[in-house]
Amino acid sequence: QYGLEKPRGYNVSFHYNPHVEYHHFGSSHPMKPWRLTLTKQLVLAYGLEYTMDLYEPRPATMDELQVFHDRDYLSFLSQVTPQNAKPDDPAYLSFGFGGESNDCPVFDGLWNYVSIYSGASMSAAHNLNNKQSDIAINWSGGLHHAKKNLASGFCYINDIVLAIQLLLTQNQRVLYIDIDVHHGDGVEAAFESSDRVFTLSYHKFGIDRNGYPFFPGTGNINEMGPTDPANRGKGHSLNIPIDDGIDDEQYKWLFKTVTGAVIEKYNPTAIVLQSGADSLGGDRLGRFNLNIKAHGFCVETVKSYGRPLLLIGGGGYTPRNVARTWCHETAVCVGTELHNELPSHIPYIQAFQGAENGGGILYPDLHNTKRHDNLNTQDNLHKLVTQALENLRYLEG
Template identity: 45%
Template structure:
């Protein structure tokens, strides 16, 4: 069994995350399923230390943080609509009451997890309420109001010189990549859908970073219908290359579950087993590692997935039968932890996937 696994669990963070309609109650389902399987006893549980304004401006602009602070108590969100639009607040990121408190808690969850690793209190830290990878320095984007990942990476770099960031979400991790696109100290690797019109319409294989950070951004663009076997093969091939050229001191993994089959916004055929292959490979490197949530809009499938991944981190096997607990009825009619393989048409041709690995190999060879 792996020892020294930390888990962030805080009622305030879980409750306030329910303000995002697309993931309402998701945190509660995840935590209670992890608890129902008895996994808490194999981990150290840490409450959230809210992020300070100084923590938030370690990445976000002062003006954006000030706006969130000012808007925290608003009740009429139609006022100052022009200012809201300036900061990306509208459409997919609607303003809501206690928005600053939300940002402080979301960032604080991942900061708390990162601090656990920095202080050496655990080798693995988990924050399933984190992973908001689209937020930019001065605007909200794609359901993401604060980029807890970038802020957590800054905290990790207080102790760990080189940080590897891996993004498994169905969507390109654009906010994190943009934050470090000029840095050779943080390598970002994103596996995502890159079909025409798929949000955020970035993450092509030739997007490799800039200046001193050129070739430290790695993108793995995929098409609809990728399978567990293809995804596992790609992850192994790409990450073996990455590990050879980028000798990381710590790792951050965003485990967005919208890459799973059955997700209302995802287009892949994946089950949690391929994500499990990815997680186990990262764990085998035995480096301080922060695991985060992210997308995942089929709420019960996301809870199943993250509970399964948690079980791998603590070295426990799960019964296929969902245990009785307050949210048990949400898992009907089968009440099974397994997720069936998707049947969406697979547009990923093996020769194209090999070309992706070959091109990444060529790009990475430039920094040897």
């Protein structure tokens, strides 16, 4: 009804199983699957569904998840419920559940939830493999902290690793890029011994006033994977540690310069972009000060290289802005511009209205919600880029 037609050139597919929305981590937990409902509502309200192929993927099976995860871990994950959980059981704690932080709670429907978001990433990878899509999107995935036998940082199953493993059946080199405010440690670790996957993460890194490192505490510029020269994966990770409050112009310059250099050097045949929206200004857990269009600039930049692209979600803890950003980035993929005034017929329109919720527009100024002073100087960022480009020289020989 907005006159959008399927643009020629890019075939975009949208992989979404609405059952993911009905899961709750617990009332005070910052991860809200409900943000995916808001995202889907915006995408529909702007008529973007007419510009893409829509898929409702089935949940991943136990066998499919076992390609990366340990059997013992999966069998625990598939059986544990809030009713039968024993929080002091050594197995429970050793698999990363509960604990003091309770980052990874056991909640009703947990197994269903993880199978759904994983199935969607695999479905997206499948579409790229058989060339049905140039860009495949799964906003419910991007759970980059999960390890093969460990739940970590709100992530239980690493859907990204599973999707990359599928892409590797058809691609010689896959580039993984991660703009979530947290370090993509689980994906980096999974492929640390491979030269067929290069991982690049931009994230907040540093120790806070209270003495705690920003989660997960890894990802300094000198962490480039294994140091053993005999290891094939040597030099195939690049980490870009950033301080609080980085602004649009700084981030865009940093992203374009470093990502461009990596793509040109590594020459991937497919790219996976984890587009965590907790790098936006005003995010409940984040520290950066990015606006929606600066975040979307990363998607535009990656898209411009014209390689098969898997675009996935991740963090994002201020749901209205997560929805705005992922709707905008969906439009970037299909190559259309959206009007700033939100269509008035959106269910949950109240979530976007009022000065404190962004005034009923798609692109509110998130600098207004600034809570973190910019600690990144031009000098620091130039040194960081110099070091990053220096690290890339390991790829040469």
